[in-house]
Amino acid sequence: MTNRSELREELARLLLGEEPTLTGLEATERGGLGVEQGERLWRALGFPNAGEAAAYGERDVEAIEVVVSMMRDDLVDEATVFRLTRALGQTMAKLADWQVATIVDQVENDVAAGRAESRLVESVEIAQRIAPRFEALLLYAWRRHLAAAAARLEALGAVDAELLSTTMTVGFADLSRFTAMSNALDQAALGALVEDFENRATDVIASHGGRVIKALGDAVLFVNTDPAAAVRTALEVVQHIGSRENLPDVRVALATGSVVSRLGDVFGPPVNLAARLSHVARSNRVLIDDVTAAGLGDGEFEMRALPARPLRGFGNVSPITVSRRRGFRPRVSARPSLPT
Template identity: 70%
Template sequence: MSRSDLRDELARLILHEGMDLTGEQVAEQAGLDLDRAERLWRSLGFADSGDVPAYGEHDVAAARLVAAAFDEGLLEERTIFRMTRALGQTLARLADWEVQTIVDQVEADVDAGRASSRLESAVAIAEHVAPGFDRLLLYAWRRHLAAAAGRLEALGAVDAELLSTTMSIGFADLSRFTAMTNTLSDVRLGELVENFETRCTDVVTSRDGRVIKALGDAVLFVNPDPREATLTALELVANIGSRDDLPDVRVGLATGSVISRLGDVFGPPVNLAARLSHVARSNRVLVDDATAADLTDEEFEMRTLPPRPLRGFGNVSPITVSRRRAFRPRTVRRW
């Protein structure tokens, strides 16, 4: 099979159809005006194709769903496009992540003689793995949607409370990362970043927190409980700072009211957590007064450091936190 045929086969296996419709034809068949259809493609992250055929029947079906949402009037137009933009941005990143992850498998298949080319290996993976991954994707989305709806309900019945909530924000930052990138190959750098993000995610989620985003050399996470957020930060130092294959880490924690929008969080605690991480020593955790107020002297050792200027906050006295060695957490009797 030629490379051109393999590329067509790969696209067909992923999309389950050919691409022989123009944007105007899709809009017409879906009952959606062209302006809204083009806005839909842009919201989902797809470039306008003009008169070039670049769509199929699945695109028509998707456009019909949006047209029906407009007709029903249950959702405002602004809400519909905000939701499609969230889908587009999230799934574009997921798709890139999947392809980059599969590269190692493709290379291994070629090296082991299981495939004669990268394209042939990719076609085989798409043919056998994609259907199962589709179901896993839908399962994970429903689980996360249920969890997000539960968090929203827990905020309370007052409308204003749905716009913001009080939580602890953590910012874990690798020390000397920039200098290290100059000494590593691209492959080694990618492995280091993935290792860091994976270990952070495991620690954060194990204490009922959430990773909001990863920035290469830093991870932003949230937890509704300041104590759990502090224990998360200390475990990140213990799990990452002690490893020879990762740089040291420093963590800043701040607690207060934040606004959640488009899967991200905004507000003074987010900025303060980042500032605290930048002034922390390697393998140390710094917290603000609000976080420290929810910690007990019985469990944690806290020491207030001299004031230092933090951009946007003036002079701040950070508090360094560690776990008391003699502390033994209460055990729950299980019958």
């Protein structure tokens, strides 16, 4: 029987690439940061205070030296360094949790089938097999998304005020009856339902040139710079989710206007209006506001204004229901196939 303590140490060594030999204070001082800045860095990255325990190593020192060099060489100011660090810490923490949750099923199946001695043994073997490859994939994906984000920023124009504030169509896709359904499901089934919903929604959103801002379990918030593409997205989300027996019905709402991008999120009246409209939409229907409707042009969509109703923070609003015009044939474009 393999010693569990040794396996834990082996797993940590494989993932960290070294044995931890330094305390947090020793690592920050060797990297060139003072005590206060060092504590601020660990908090920004989301790491707990390990106290006097040896929880860090030479790679931690190298990471701190990178932070120090950016501030020393005046590449960015100190406030920007720590803002970027906080974004990195929060993103990596979520990614790590997502990765671990994703491989749980494989670990459980391998243990149950006798292909692994224990969960810990299987975790060590998975770390040995995929960690180096996934690290390369992580860097590739980050560079691709960074290039796309830079291109979006450049497309906004040269006016400084436009760089973080721009006009977008915001979409909010919300599952109906989710609370009642979740109460009737066990944890495994609930997790599978949420993952299925998010996967299908994000595939549709990406295929129409949109971006997922965040997933909230029973809802997905997305944006698109083109109102017509956003409406196509919404209608296709209904088609791919609302028609499936294993998923609840879905309600989608869109609103267009100026939004501010901060911390990987978007803020502004269109975000709030899309959320409010989704709450009054009928199941498997798409509602839009009048600004979105004005940007659609003629021919592709049928629209019908509904009676005005009070929406918190917006007064009386007349939602507009939208559907694909009968007989309309969309242009064929090269898009990735969506799940069936």
